[in-house]
Amino acid sequence: MEQYERIRRDRRDKGMSIRRLAETHKVHRRVVRQALADAVPPPRKSPDRVSPALGPYEDTIRRWLTEDLQAPKKQRHTARRIWQRLLDEEGAAVAESSVRNLVARLRSEIAGEQVQVMIAQTHGPAEEAEVDFGEFTAVIAGTAMRLHMFCMRLSHSGKAVHVAYANQAQESFLDGHVRAFEAFGGVPTGQLRYDNLTAAVIRVALGRERFEHPRFIALRSHYGYDSFYCIPGIDGAHEKGGVEGEIGRFRRRHLTPVPRAASLAELNVMLAAADTADDDRRIAARAETVGAAAARELPMLAALPAEPFDVAAALSCRVDTKARICVRQSYYSVPARYAGRRMSVRLGAAMIEVLDPDAGVTAGRVIARHTRSLHKGSEDLLLDHYLEVLQRKPGALGGSTALAAARARGVFTSSHQRFWDAARKALGDGAGTRALIEVLLLHRTMAAEVIEAGMTAARKAGLFTAEVVAVEARHAADAARPAAPVVTVAAAAAEAGERPVPSLTGYDRLLDAEQVSA
Known part of the structure; x- marks a missing residue:
């Protein structure tokens, strides 16, 4: 570019002839004519070189590289591997450097052939x-x-x-x-x-x-x-x-x-x-x-339906002798009285529901509900499902998988353990364990926190029966309940013009007095 500029300047300022310009700048007269005709030099031509050694194998190499597009990334040809295959399988006498240069060129060409032109899309709102x-x-x-x-x-x-x-x-x-x-x-x-x-x-x-x-x-x-x-x-x-x-x-x-x-x-x-x-x-x-x-x-967006779609799949599973059903290679407990029966199961994405087999899938009463397991071969057992059996076999409670699971979930607390230990010490292993099981059955109808308060009171009193725990639990529930405003029945009835409703308040006070005196 600079040489063209100097040639054009000497022609413009000094009026040199083409021969003189060629001698001064030591170029051919053809170059001088090109410089005078256009300030921009023409692009340099690259010679088309013939590859006599690799020419017969170019189609083979191209085929190997094209097949690599469908092969695993870590098992595709390198330039060295292609060179080795040419020597071993084709009997070629070529240099590895020549193969590398050809592979680099063919890869760029193949990549260009694979490029797809994407048409830009416009998406309307909510469509x-x-x-x-x-x-x-x-x-x-x-x-x-x-x-x-x-x-x-x-x-x-x-x-x-x-x-x-x-x-x-x-x-x-x-x-x-x-x-x-x-x-x-x-x-x-x-x-x-x-x-x-x-x-x-x-x-x-x-x-x-x-x-x-x-x-x-x-x-x-x-x-x-x-x-x-x-x-x-x-x-x-x-x-x-x-x-x-x-x-x-x-x-x-x-x-x-x-x-x-x-x-x-x-x-x-x-x-x-x-x-x-x-x-x-x-x-x-x-x-x-x-x-x-x-x-x-x-x-x-279009409005949602009145009710969400029910995604649960309907299955039928048989309960084994351990009161479990197997769903997607994981085990879930059901109440022990259903052992040996076939159950209707609703399998959701995160929950499994077991239905009463006598009512069918659509109107069935749910008898067991479990969070769906994340691991195959796992067991999700609820201690409550085995209590009736454990009443007859109290010795099986200590090593049961359901008890271990209840401890892990925090359902079987230290209060339960202290009550169990004290009951076995006072009544013996069998009777003390049965007393605990009867207390565990109370969880079906009463809140866990009041039952714990009832177990604590019964243990302090040295009375290890479910009846005592239930009474003390009700007292704890009454104490936790906010007091109602004091309005006498007679006053309320007089205001309403009705006959007074009978009250047992005095009797309750008498029972409290007798309990204190005892």
Whole structure:
């Protein structure tokens, strides 16, 4: 560029001829003519070099690199591996450096061939949302677990709802929809985009056609929206890129470092708080925040149905000899009187309900309710379900799994243990244990705190019977109840012009006096 400038300046200022300019600047006269014709030098041509050694193998190398696109990332060809295969399988006599240069060029060409042009989309308010699951790790009750995060994202505002589940089962998939719609306060008026999750799709047909699961069709009909299915595999990921990116962003922003919680319910409270905090963020260069866009969009959503969709699956399970049912490879207790019978079970995303087998699934009375286990092979046993059997076998109480579980949950307290120890010391092991079991049966009709007060009073009095504990518990409940305003029955009746209602107040005072004298 500078040489062209000097040539043009000498021609302009000194009037040199082409021959003189060529001699002065030591260039060919052709270069002088080019400089005088245009101030910008022409682009330098790169010679087309022939590769006689690698030429016959270029198509083979291209094929190997193209096949690598479908192979695991850690098992793809390096330039050195391609060179080794050419020597071993093709008998080529080529230098490794030549192979490296060719591989670098072919990779850039193949990458260019794979680039797909994406058409920018505009989504109207309340029209569309995207749904997907993503994996993450959390520490629940001290145990590191791989969990699954349901995500629904409104395409217009970018507002999303995230819910953690222990699995991607259909009940979790359906429950995620119900909770997301409730969080948004409505349902998109258009369509929801999905990939081909087995919870919704039984089989993929030609094109966009799908054979859908009846329970998913019922959910969609209940809330009144349409579904759109993406192309199977990685080729269709861009068709719901909003939720794909949202899951990764949320995982990096709110789940790093690994979150810790006492239960899955507590973890979901944390995720809900994170969703609220995300209202203050901006997506890319948008002028308004996610929360401001959502404030415009949410009122436009279709109204929720009067009742939420029932996501529970109906199952039938047989009770084993340990008064347990097995649901999804986890065990849950039922009252011991149902041992050996087949039970109707409602399996939800977070709860399991066992119904009275004589009433059916729809109108059945719930006889047992458990929080759904996060671990396969676990046992969730309630001590209350075994009390009638333990009355006949009191020796089995001390080592029972149900008692250990009750202690772990804090249901069997130190007050129970002190009463049990004192009762066994006074009455013997068998009789003392039966006395404790009768006290435990009181929990079905009385509050735990008043029963603890009753056990303390009975233990101090040295009377280890359920009747004494019940009486003392009622006294504790009466003492805790706020006093009613003092209005005599006679005065109230006189004011109303009616006959006085009989009162037992004097009799109660007499009983109190006798108890004090005793």
